[in-house]
């Protein structure tokens with residue numbers, strides 16, 4: 001079987017490179033992925049895979065039924081590009097001014113199309129159903145594209161039991177891939193705090209309520225959440241990045257506006273944040289005679305890999321990559337909207353090495369860089385990992 005998979009991957013490897021270059025040349029911003037979605041739908045329909053269009057915006061879903069109605073595994077790719085002017089100099093560079101596939105979603109979409117080709121030829125051997133999920137708007141934080149697809153039923157009819165996705169990862173050399181159980185990416189939330197006081201002359205602070213002094217205390221106290229309320233081995237960040245207020249050197253300020261970011265890997269800790277932060281703001285502000293407004297805006301949750309599914313994926317990865325299937329020590333504090341799936345069902349998110357051998361990490365343009373240029377050799381490796389995962393999962 002593994003030999004047959006490899007043969008089929010070889011058969012489609014050139015086509016997958018073509019898909020990737022075509023998508024790369026015609027990148028589309030979040031929620032505008034109409035050309036990409038049409039290309040995807042064309043391929044799926046051409047393979048006689050049941051295809052659903054416009055799921056949660058420009059999302060496309062393919063349903064491939066195997067030889068039984070055993071379990072359902074979904075494979076997910078994101079399709080959107082970024083508002084970046086490409087500087088790679090590649091012959092298939094973006095023809096869309098100021099738009100670039102700088103996060104590798106062109107690779108993800110091409111890999112998943114390749115999987116559709118191979119798996120549709122192996123239909124009779126698939127002991128269950130494979131759902132191909134092509135989602136829009138991964139880069140559109142805080143909303144994202146996944147919630148819209150979930151709302152419009154991508155996880156139902158047939159009900160999906162597990163979902164797997166991968167992301168090209170320039171820190172890892174081509175040929176390697178990484179996965180671990182637990183968090184892979186962090187939640188990324190925003191806070192807005194307004195401190196309200198009362199103005200007076202700077203020489204007579206007793207006649208006013210100083211919003212600057214209250215704000216100073218609030219900012220210091222916020223740091224104690226990470227240092228005193230959260231275990232030292234957990235990862236959590238609260239940063240106030242913006243502070244605005246005051247009129248003049250000798251006027252007591254009656255209002256300070258602050259904004260900050262809150263990042264966490266543990267959903268439980270993350271969910272405790274709004275209350276914990278507001279309690280501190282409220283207590284300090286009231287004790288000092290002022291008032292406050294507080295808003296906590298949730299962005300993407302942390303992407304958390306489920307233990308059992310991760311084991312299955314890792315075992316599939318070992319079979320494909322041997323010792324080059326690695327378990328990363330740390331999560332990334334970046335955000336990823338696959339997290340919305342990981343909140344709903346057993347999920348696994350893979351980092352796929354795409355750094356050309358011979359280049360150091362420092363020499364390799366990172367994700368979201370205008371020279372980002374993933375190694376196309378990663379395309380077939382990504383396909384093999386996902387296809388092996390499908391068989392490993394459905395045989396269990």
Ligand SMILES: [Zn+2]
Nearest residue numbers: 103139367368
């Ligand atoms: Zn990105």
Ligand SMILES: [Zn+2]
Nearest residue numbers: 103104138167
């Ligand atoms: Zn991305």
